[in-house]
Amino acid sequence: MVRPGGRSARVQTSVHTAVRELEAELGRDALTVPLVAARAGVTPSTIYRRWGDLQELLSDVAVERLRPETPPEDRGDLASDLDAWAEQFLEEMASPPGRAYIRDALLGDPDGDNAGQCSAYAAEQIKVILARAAGRGEPTPDVETVIDRVVAPIMYRILFRPAGLDAPYARRLVAGLLAATS
Template sequence: MHHAVRTLLEEMPREELTVPQVAARAGVTPSTIYRRWGDLPALLADVALQRFHPDNGPADMGSLRSDLQTWAQGYQEEMSSAPGRAMTRDVLASNDARSPACQCAAITRSQIQMILDRAVERGETPPDINIVMDNVVAPLIYRLLFDDAPIDPAFARSRMAMLLDPGR
């Protein structure tokens, strides 16, 4: 089903996508989709969630600062891309009781936690994960959702610098 959705989205605008089209491409009946996902937004959110799962853990650049800045820059680039923005909209449009938005937050938290755990293993003192979420992730997502102005490519890095160097 996911492959059918991704393929169709490459061929047509999201607004034109329908459950019968996805079902036909996947070789199932529309009722199969309705039984499993309930509606098209829930299916789109499920497909989007799969894209939120990174292929591997965050890069180990040798220090907490480098790891967090590299991760934040990559996160900003992914989320501010056209597919990233579409994924975010799909996740938020879903009425799925399993809360795709919370699942996205859990994926993001796990990536950050890997970086923080690695820093502790190196003898560094990392900030609390909620501080990273509140000071870096939240402002970025807010800007992506509620502002159509382009985001400065250095936005996430500057937020991370403010977090790590509060006196700056």
């Protein structure tokens, strides 16, 4: 069992920071476990014990990078809130760094935990939007319906059919969701 604080948290923070710094300085292809370990001030065996290999480490770092930094913007109504969130989600995930983080998160994740965590991040953001709308008395779909009708098509298109990924596409998904919900 990994303790939530203490040395374990410090090691994770220093290793994640080392990965981000080295990736910015040298590029992703130059990363090695010994290089990351030296920068983080830990032994390579510490990284191998905790993450297994470089790909699992990159996956862990990617999941943290995919975590939203702020709550979704409140634009005053459900349609506007979902439009703004879906546009931002699409823009971030479809960007070259976003695609690299998605790839890394999935490649180093044989059991699906990282994919589940990324999904939970989106669900948390959606819950905030839906709770605000419900508080205003607006009818709302459930979280899973938003995932199925907005998030899933965006992610599928990012991974397999990236043409046409733009703000109007995100807004069409939201409009279809809301039309089906009314």
